[in-house]
Amino acid sequence: MPEEILIVAGEASADLHASRALEELRRMRPELRAFGVGGPKLRALGLEVVAPAEEISVMGIAEVLPRIPRILGILRSLARTAAERRPKAALLVDLPDFNLRLAAKLKKLGIPVVYYVSPTIWAWRQGRAKKIAKLVDRMLCILPFEERFYQGTGVSARFVGHPFAEKPLPATPQAYRTELGLAPARTTIALVPGSRHSELQRLLPPMLDAAERLKASHPDAQFVVPVAPTLARATLEPYLARHAGLEVKLVDGRTEEVVGASDAALVKSGTSTLESALMLRPMVVVYKLSWLSYLVGRLLVRIAHFALVNILAGRGLVPELLQREANPARMAAEIERLLDDSGAREAQLAGLREVRASLGEPGAARRVAEEVVGAMGGTR
Numbered sequence: 001m002p003e004e005i006l007i008v009a010g011e012a013s014a015d016l017h018a019s020r021a022l023e024e025l026r027r028m029r030p031e032l033r034a035f036g037v038g039g040p041k042l043r044a045l046g047l048e049v050v051a052p053a054e055e056i057s058v059m060g061i062a063e064v065l066p067r068i069p070r071i072l073g074i075l076r077s078l079a080r081t082a083a084e085r086r087p088k089a090a091l092l093v094d095l096p097d098f099n100l101r102l103a104a105k106l107k108k109l110g111i112p113v114v115y116y117v118s119p120t121i122w123a124w125r126q127g128r129a130k131k132i133a134k135l136v137d138r139m140l141c142i143l144p145f146e147e148r149f150y151q152g153t154g155v156s157a158r159f160v161g162h163p164f165a166e167k168p169l170p171a172t173p174q175a176y177r178t179e180l181g182l183a184p185a186r187t188t189i190a191l192v193p194g195s196r197h198s199e200l201q202r203l204l205p206p207m208l209d210a211a212e213r214l215k216a217s218h219p220d221a222q223f224v225v226p227v228a229p230t231l232a233r234a235t236l237e238p239y240l241a242r243h244a245g246l247e248v249k250l251v252d253g254r255t256e257e258v259v260g261a262s263d264a265a266l267v268k269s270g271t272s273t274l275e276s277a278l279m280l281r282p283m284v285v286v287y288k289l290s291w292l293s294y295l296v297g298r299l300l301v302r303i304a305h306f307a308l309v310n311i312l313a314g315r316g317l318v319p320e321l322l323q324r325e326a327n328p329a330r331m332a333a334e335i336e337r338l339l340d341d342s343g344a345r346e347a348q349l350a351g352l353r354e355v356r357a358s359l360g361e362p363g364a365a366r367r368v369a370e371e372v373v374g375a376m377g378g379t380r
Helices: 012-028 040-044 061-085 096-108 128-135 173-180 197-217 233-241 255-260 271-278 291-300 308-313 328-340 342-357 364-376
Strands: 004-009 033-038 048-052 089-093 113-116 138-141 157-159 188-192 222-227 248-252 264-268 283-287 320-322
Touching: 004 012, 004 061, 004 096, 012 033, 012 040, 012 089, 012 113, 012 364, 033 040, 033 061, 048 061, 061 096, 089 096, 089 364, 096 113, 096 128, 113 364, 138 364, 173 255, 188 197, 188 255, 188 271, 197 233, 197 264, 197 283, 197 328, 222 233, 222 255, 233 248, 255 271, 264 271, 264 328, 271 283, 271 308, 271 342, 283 308, 283 328, 308 342, 320 328, 328 342
Parallel strands: 004 033, 004 089, 033 048, 089 113, 113 138, 138 157, 188 222, 188 264, 222 248, 264 283, 283 320
Antiparallel strands: none
16 A cells, blocks of 8 residues: 555645645655645645645634634544554644644554644743653754754754745846736835735735825835735735725735835735745734734743744844734835835845845755655655
């Protein structure tokens, strides 16, 4: 019988990282089969879907609560399927609240667990490392400072490099504008509101209000929004209908090209900020949580910055607007500064180049595949 592995990747970025790892695994083990949870990219590679990624991709306490019965049902279904099919290993990508619970069930079944994209133990609940040691056979870190947090905990951790390290240097903004059907010479501002419905609800309205302000001071401005693979274009249309005077172009996926086309970008916090940083375009990072999620986060999180780019830089390289600060006036003012103040613009770009250089050598997907094969009992 062909060898099988279980893969669980809940978010758009996890789907991307896991799909590249699966491609490398298939080069090493051409007959390998995969089943589990994945998004469009994993499904396109033939992942046998136990549940779609969209079913478990939820962020924030208030958003998760009504979905708990369905999420727990998927957890039980995965464990049951794993018990029946006995995969040679499991590759669990990010999504710690779900995947660590699944890891506990898999360990009881004797299935080796490879965890890709470390939970943010460096931000909160550092005691989780000892729990992780009991559940995870191999922890694969994508940020250069994460490996040291596992030293002395019993976790077999390895920095495999960031998947984005292999990305080539960006082309000119004009080249991306032409490719996306935008006017090459006009001021271009990217709006990146995220891949979840809750993020759209909280971030896209103030982003569009900020765009109205920017249009008043930059009459030639055009705006471009990437539509995440987990969302339909129709989801965004009611928001855009309230701003009929704005020129807003929607682009399916292609967040990098959208940011690459811009003179500056408003970007929701998360993986999108790192994607944007690698395009070497000035940006402002924004985020809004439900009040409950925010209050809990304030009690638990002990880091100076919430934007991944600033965490990697070790300083406030890009403006961060959280909760009430993520309002149209502040968003517009920060973008204005990056458009009009050449000193502020160049200082941020220099820092973004440093961040890009910190992500390690290309080849993360190959190293992940080697670790999975090793966990399966093969030669890496």
